[in-house]
Amino acid sequence: MSELWPAPRPHDPVDRRVSLPGSKSLTNRALVLAALADGPSVVRRPLRSRDTLLMAAALTSLGTVVEDTPDGDWAVTPGAWDRDADVDCGLAGTVMRFVPPVVGLARGTVRFDGDPHMRLRPVGQMLAALGALGVRIDDGGRGALPFAVHGTGTVAGGTVTIDASASSQFVSALLLAGARYDHGVDVRHVGKPVPSLPHIEMTVQMLRRHGVEVDDVDANRWAVAPGPVRAVDHDIEPDLSNAAPFLALGAATGGRVTVTDWPASTTQPGDELRSILTLMGCEVTIDDGDLTVVGPERLQGVDLDLHDVGELTPAIAALCALADSPSHLRGVAHIRGHETDRITALATELGRLGADVTEREDGLTIRPAPLHGGTFHTYADHRMAHAGVILGLAVDDVLVEDIATTSKTFPDFAGAWSHAVHGGTT
């Protein structure tokens, strides 16, 4: 078993100010668009974590130049994509889904693989759509990793139908590369509702910033016109999903936590934390870019459809386990295909520490129950580790397995968390 990390528990309500690293989703989109662009770009204040380093490595292996600047930014220069390569997706959905459509525009065979669990995460529908757009893919009929993409330098593109109910990233992936296809791309979703729609909106907004024309007037249809992708310098916002455990620190301790540089407007789903924490009884204010959460004496349970913001589920579920009325978290069947089956993992691990949890096909019901210490397993999932440390705020002797798994989207999370719980500015 990996190392067990004693989750720190504050003894008094905290009063902290926290600055967070950049957004994974924004950094990886910025890198892809910079690599596809018509000139050099700078990605400013990028997140440097496992997922974004894997993205930078993938684009570099194709022939893109990604260099560190003295300011800690990433300078990206498009290169000739004229070679065979191997891409390690790790456990990054954005690498496995966003890079194959780009490889269609390269000349060479690119083989993709990743961590053991990555071979179970859904990608088959996206590969099939890419095939229909004119890209040759060899996945041995598995519809999963490992697979190879045979790029010829051009992709016909055009209209394609896809069932993207397993992941919004299928749509984002096709849109990101689509402007560089001969006929652009016109993606039509058919199936159960697409999850995480704000992430598709994030893709559309970033494409428009790069001068790409996108028609998203109709529901379940996104059309990208063919044309150049203009080089643009990006400022990466802080990762608002990774704000969840830090805001939970205020919420769960009846304390006060301020996260700096909260964007005035954003497509990041973490922005929903403001209304979710308000529903749980917190006082939430924004003042001059500082978001402050003051926790209540007792947290209230919530009834929430998290379909649009599924990646927040682990942190919210942990807070619900600390609330003094029942919670229903619904609409997140798709998170069974995330870093682990998050619904089963949360039901198992919250239950192990005494929580009264009922697992449902598309979510969890959590009722108040006395909690106790024990080992919280994380299944290589950064957000399970966040859930574990949140429980540790209110329960003695919670041991979080493999805290280092948080490096997927947060460099030195353990250090930042200890600092935030015990005092000082991160």
Ligand SMILES: O=C(O)C1=C[C@@H](OP(=O)(O)O)[C@@H](O)[C@H](O)C1
């Ligand atoms: O496009 C993105 O950057 C993401 C989209 C979402 O994926 P799903 O639609 O698979 O939930 C989200 O959960 C993931 O963390 C990041």
Ligand SMILES: C=C(OP(=O)(O)O)C(=O)O
């Ligand atoms: C689902 C997530 O990641 P990925 O980008 O690997 O899909 C996540 O970070 O919660």
